[in-house]
Amino acid sequence: MDRKRRIAKPGLEPLDRRELLSGLMIALQAPIPQLSLTQESAIASNLGKPAPAATVSAQSVVSSTVGPGTGNASVGGTNTQSIGGGLYGGGNNPQGITFPDAPVIGTGTPTAAELAREKFVAKFEGPLTTVAGRFSDQKQIIYLRGLGGSTPNFFLHADYSLAIVIPTGFNPANPAGTGGSPTNGDGSPNPSYVPPVTGFAFLDDKNNNSGGVVGLDLVAVPTSFDSKGRPTQLTFTADPNVYGGIFFVDSAVGTVTITYGKNTATAVFNGRIYTSGLTNPFQNVDLYAKHSG
DSSP: OOOOOOOOOOOOOOOOSSOOOOOOOOOOSSOOOOOOHHHHHHHHHHTTOOOOGGGOOGGGOBTTBOOOOOSSOSTTSBOOOSSOSSSSTTOOOTTOOBOOOOTTOOSSOOOHHHHHHHEEEEEEEEEEEEEEOSSTTEEEEEEEEEEEEEOTTTOSSEEEEEEEEEETTOOTTSTTOOOSOSBOTTSOBOTTOOOOOEEEEEEEESOGGGOOEEEEEEEEOGGGBOTTSOBSEEEEEEEEEEEEGGGTTOEEEEEEEEEEOSSEEEEEEEEEEEOOSOOOTTTTHHHHHHHOO
16 A cells, blocks of 8 residues: 655646736717718728828738728827828728727827737637528528637637628629618618628627627628628627727727638637727736735
8 A cells, every 4th residue: 555645735727817807887088989881881892902002001001901990090080091000090091980089099100019909819710500680671690609719918718799691682793782872862761772791799708707898890891702692701890889898998990701611600800909908907906915914
């Protein structure tokens, strides 16, 4: 019999090396800009159109393309430059949207450190389901959900749900829709109008205590549809109604690329998300530690 003395000592397992997200709701005392469907469609249609080489800086490049986008832009006014760095003062807003006043947002060109802070890349994998539309103007809805994570300054582990709406009257030969107005001059519905393919994504931090959730409005890139009439790339902007924790007052611009399997899908988000950086309840925990005891 082995009678050797054994000594058991407690051990500590390290946690994720990151700052936990915030469950607090601290606004920047301003409404979040809300885009119309026409504005979002314009963003999707213009994705990847090259700008003159002389006007594009390395700071303005998202992934491998440069295109217009939106976000918490210049303080209190319109921003009509078509190319620029960052999500605010400096460009990426050819629609001339008016953005809110916010004390943390500058009007100049973002620094390299700020661009790095905004960088957002996330990947999710999981099941895919296609169902009939819920309303008469919806042909079908493609549902994706899964597990994954993002760049650690946002969340390491998360889940997502994504829905893509294929409208009634959708024509694969004209996936951008008919354009024009959904209503006639007298306000009555325009029966020939077909909207573009749109969607919504909900990203949720695994740590429920963080309150870190973000909603993204999606518009399909017209040139990205596969042989089954499904978009493989969509642009995203921040949804003005769905956010929490660190994302409470956020702005976002980027793309999501989808790879379809038999009954599965992989979604990769690539872009930038601006947050104030003030809504982390653990940011001052070191101060409490110094004054405890």
